[in-house]
Each structure stands twice: as structure tokens, then as C-alpha cells.
Amino acid sequence: MEKTKIKFTLNNEEVELMAAPSELLVDVLRDHFLLTGTKIGCRQGDCGACSVILNGNAVNSCLVPIMKVQGQVVQTVEGIGEKNTCHPIQEAFMDNGAVQCGFCTPGMIISAKALLDKNSSPKKEEIKEAISGNICRCTGYLMIVEAVNRAAEMIRASEKREGRA
Ligand code: FES
Ligand code: FES
Structure with missing residues (x-):
């Protein structure tokens, strides 16, 4: 072709x-x-x-x-993230036990990033909606939603430090 x-x-x-x-x-x-x-x-x-x-x-x-x-x-x-520095979403996934086998993790991080780029104060329902197209066979989603929520807090705190919020 x-x-x-x-x-x-x-x-x-x-x-x-x-x-x-x-x-x-x-x-x-x-x-x-x-x-x-x-x-x-x-x-x-x-x-x-x-x-x-x-x-x-x-x-x-x-x-x-x-x-x-x-x-x-x-x-x-x-x-997403720098070579030697994780993005807050990646950090929060590791810290909150949101990664088990890890197969779904890149897709979850992408969906979370697309959400948080537009809305750094999402409600839990908005987080669930954002990752609704991502299937995880391991975690039961609770830890993932918590991780995205934590990442949002970290992003807001850093925006505040930088005077952007
Ligand atoms: S491989 Fe693309 S949605 Fe499953
Ligand atoms: S961590 Fe295994 S599929 Fe999500």
C-alpha cells in the first residue's frame, strides 16, 4: 500500500x-x-x-x-514527567498503591493527566468518569481514584507555591 x-x-x-x-x-x-x-x-x-x-x-x-x-x-x-522526576500523578500512583500488575497504569495515568490538565479540582465522580474507559483487573479502582485525588492536591499545592492559584 x-x-x-x-x-x-x-x-x-x-x-x-x-x-x-x-x-x-x-x-x-x-x-x-x-x-x-x-x-x-x-x-x-x-x-x-x-x-x-x-x-x-x-x-x-x-x-x-x-x-x-x-x-x-x-x-x-x-x-509525562521528567527523566529523573516523576509527575505528581506518577508519584501519587506509586505512593497510594494504585499499581499492581501495572498493565493498565499508563492508560490510567494518561486519562488522569487529561482530566487534571483541564480541572485540577475534580470531584471523585469526575475522576471516576475520567477513568471509566480504563479497565483494571487488579486494584478495584479505589486506590486509583485516591491516587488521582492525591495528585490533584499536589498539583494545586504546587500551583499555589508558584502563585498560579
Ligand atoms: S487496546 Fe485500545 S482500547 Fe483496548
Ligand atoms: S494494576 Fe493490573 S490491570 Fe490495573
Whole structure:
């Protein structure tokens, strides 16, 4: 199949590749860019393991044809936090026992990040809604909701310190 040049912003860097229209974002991320933090579960939009942030919204990358990403902005779990410093969401997940086998964790962190970027004071119901597309087979979700809540507190405290709140 004929390939087309696709350019987009990936984790704050301009990237480009030649891709066939039928290729899916999840496969491009994992196979071309080796960003394997984005997981593959169902490939049907049901589990959220493949979640990434596309133009500010969490999406299932297994449902996104690469052509739709032309000129857009994508963030994967590898783009959250710094090399030697965890993002508050990552820190809160570790501190609150929100990670067991870890398979759902990148997708959960993506959904939490998309939520907290828009709303750093979410109600518990809003947190539950934000992660409702992410399936966890281990934790029972309580610890995850607590972790996102704790991350929100940490983000608000740091905004206050920086005089942004
Ligand atoms: S692998 Fe994409 S939603 Fe399950
Ligand atoms: S921690 Fe195992 S699936 Fe969520």
C-alpha cells in the first residue's frame, strides 16, 4: 500500500514518518517510535490500555488511523514527567498503591493527566468518569481514584507555591 508522509508533534517534538493510511496510531507509537508504554489490550476501544492524549483529550490510540494525526499533538505516557522526576500523578500512583500488575497504569495515568490538565479540582465522580474507559483487573479502582485525588492536591499545592492559584 502506498505510504504518505505524516508529521505531528509527539511528546513536544516534531516527528515525521512514512505510513500507510491503514496504520493505527498505537502501532506507529510502539513499532516505529518504540514507545511501548502505550499498551495493547483489546484493540477494540474497550480497555483503555492504549490511551494517549490527542490535542488535550484522552483517546484510545487503537481506534485512531495515523492519517488523523497529521498536524496534531500527541502525548504518550513517556511524555509525562521528567527523566529523573516523576509527575505528581506518577508519584501519587506509586505512593497510594494504585499499581499492581501495572498493565493498565499508563492508560490510567494518561486519562488522569487529561482530566487534571483541564480541572485540577475534580470531584471523585469526575475522576471516576475520567477513568471509566480504563479497565483494571487488579486494584478495584479505589486506590486509583485516591491516587488521582492525591495528585490533584499536589498539583494545586504546587500551583499555589508558584502563585498560579
Ligand atoms: S487496546 Fe485500545 S482500547 Fe483496548
Ligand atoms: S494494576 Fe493490573 S490491570 Fe490495573
